[in-house]
Amino acid sequence: SSGINAEYGDLKVEKRLDFEAECPRWMVNRKGREWRPAKPRFIEGVILELTTRKPKKPNSGNRKICLVQVRLNGVQKVVRARIPGENNTLQQHHRVLVQWCRNRNLPTVKYVVVRGELDAQY
Secondary structure, three states: OHHHHHHHHHHHHHHHHHHHHHOOHHHOOOOOOOOOOOOOOEEEEEEEEEEEEOOOOOOOOOEEEEEEEEEEOOEEEEEEEEOOOOOOOOOOOOEEEEEEOOOOOOOOOOEEEOOOEOOEOO
């Protein structure tokens, strides 16, 4: 019976490695063994402040970012989110949907605003 358990464990490990290789990082919960998202994919929040920021070298331009207050696992957090697209009509206190998506040009900006949902219209 120990051989069956060992085979089952190996199969589970292989499946998990394949899963981690082909899925985005937000889907892998590293704390537990379950294959479920560690955090919800889309999070609703309220805009606190709108600013622009310059990207790292060698890129240039002004990237539009906003401070969004979100509720993650019952804890209020303030995150920075990038606003994609050329024009936007976002203002303070607008409700937006953000999703985890890193932008390598902008340090500390780990989220992106989902356009076309709630107050972030095209």
